[in-house]
Amino acid sequence: xxxxxxxxxxxxxxxxxxxxxxxxSFADGALLAHSTMLSEGTIVDGDGGERVYAGSTxxxxxxxGAEEELLDTGPLSDEQLMGAVRRSIGFRVRLLRMxxxxxERRCAPLLLREMRTEPVFRVEGGMLFVxxxxxxxxxxxxxxxxxxxxxxx
Numbered sequence: 001x002x003x004x005x006x007x008x009x010x011x012x013x014x015x016x017x018x019x020x021x022x023x024x025s026f027a028d029g030a031l032l033a034h035s036t037m038l039s040e041g042t043i044v045d046g047d048g049g050e051r052v053y054a055g056s057t058x059x060x061x062x063x064x065g066a067e068e069e070l071l072d073t074g075p076l077s078d079e080q081l082m083g084a085v086r087r088s089i090g091f092r093v094r095l096l097r098m099x100x101x102x103x104e105r106r107c108a109p110l111l112l113r114e115m116r117t118e119p120v121f122r123v124e125g126g127m128l129f130v131x132x133x134x135x136x137x138x139x140x141x142x143x144x145x146x147x148x149x150x151x152x153x
Contacts, residue, residue: 034062053136053138055103060128096117107138116135117132118132
């Protein structure tokens with residue numbers, strides 16, 4: 001019986017090149033580990049007379065710190081990093097989930113319906129700044145009675 005020898009661990013690359021540079025699947029979580037979030041918002045009257053949460057969430061990511069931990073190749077320019085971040089669907093989804101969670105926290109106990117967002121990315125001095133404008137119409141507050149009538153635990 002042949003036993004495989006232990007393999008040396010390697011750093012996970014921040015970016016991979018397929019048809020352009022994009023974030024590797026591991027990098028989005030690692031980048032967000034180096035992030036800070038600032039949020040503001042309030043409930044206002046919408047265009048159709050409905051109540052909506054309108055706010056903004058800014059996420060700042062220290063790219064150069066994450067790059068040192070992850071990168072096993074040469075450093076990327078700010079333009080390459082910006083392009084990789086913009087093309088990463090996983091990173092974008094995580095950012096939008098963070099913005100949604102913050103909006104829900106600010107509106108509790110009211111529930112939110114669909115979220116309309118407008119993320120704006122910019123890289124400056126080794127930092128990635130993502131501004132996410134959020135608008136969510138309010139739904140009726142959940143009281144658990146509908147689930148009790150259906151027999152849902």
